[in-house]
Amino acid sequence: MIPSITSPHALLSADERAAIAEIEATTSILQLVTRLTGMRFAGIAKFADLEWVVCSAYDTAEMGIHVNDVLDLETTLCSEFCVDPQALFIPQISQNGRFAARPVVKQFAIESYAGAPIFLPDGRLFGALCALDSRAMLFDDPNLPETLSLFARLIGCIFFANLTAAEQ
Template sequence: MVPSVTAAHSLLNADERAAIAEIEATTSILQLVTRLTGMRFAGIAKFTDLEWVVCSAYDPLEMGINAHDVLDLETTLCSEFCINPQALFIPQISQNGRFAVRPVVKQFEIESYAGAPIFLPDGRLFGALCALDSRAMLFDDPNLPETLSLFARLIGCIFFANLTTPDQ
């Protein structure tokens, strides 16, 4: 006999259920991002003052970027959100002198990038939602920047809900 969802639910405490929901929600969002952009990697990264920390990655391309990896923030394309917090699309990085020289581009052989900053509901910049590929991409959907930004906002709300405890 298969236990019911209600029985399984009662075996998990609230923190465990929240963690599972966060993982499932963010994984689904990352899969949707790859479908919408046509790119083969999507990830969520948190920023510290100096570091870019991978929270979650969907990597069927096997780029080698994994959850909990840490890079120097200034070497990443996502660091642009610290300067200009708007969605960023780079269809062919090798043709863009400003971005082609970034160490992360060479390290992971990145040719295209799509990203949006993740803000928490209280206005703090949390990190970035990004999609990467080793192929050049055309970003011809005029709704893509807004859609990616909406996903980033949803991720910010998910993380904020789990960062906030009743005694805060």
């Protein structure tokens, strides 16, 4: 089954899209994530019910994942955060039976994954910060899970602040 890409307009409110557009730090954070992981794609995705919506992307590998793309959440690697909200690192997906068969892995030729859940300060799971690459990666920095989680927390705080300001 190939994941479907549908229109995000019903899934992201105008306030959410505006808040994402206003976050100048997002691109810098995504660039830092690619530098720290050695991977060529980094993105922020929102979980909307059963959908995975790309809010922001930095893609030097041209993997084909773009802002506003929508996938079925259950087909993504980020869906793991709905069950276990801990940073996840998969250095060689093709050698991992649990993840290798996921449709999104085949669709975008993903071989390595690093991700952390994004929580809003009120405790709600917003989505995920993830890095992807078509190459296998070594994650040998023992501080990488904590660093990625700190970036995810920062994104959650910035996003929450912008949403709160937009609601007032």
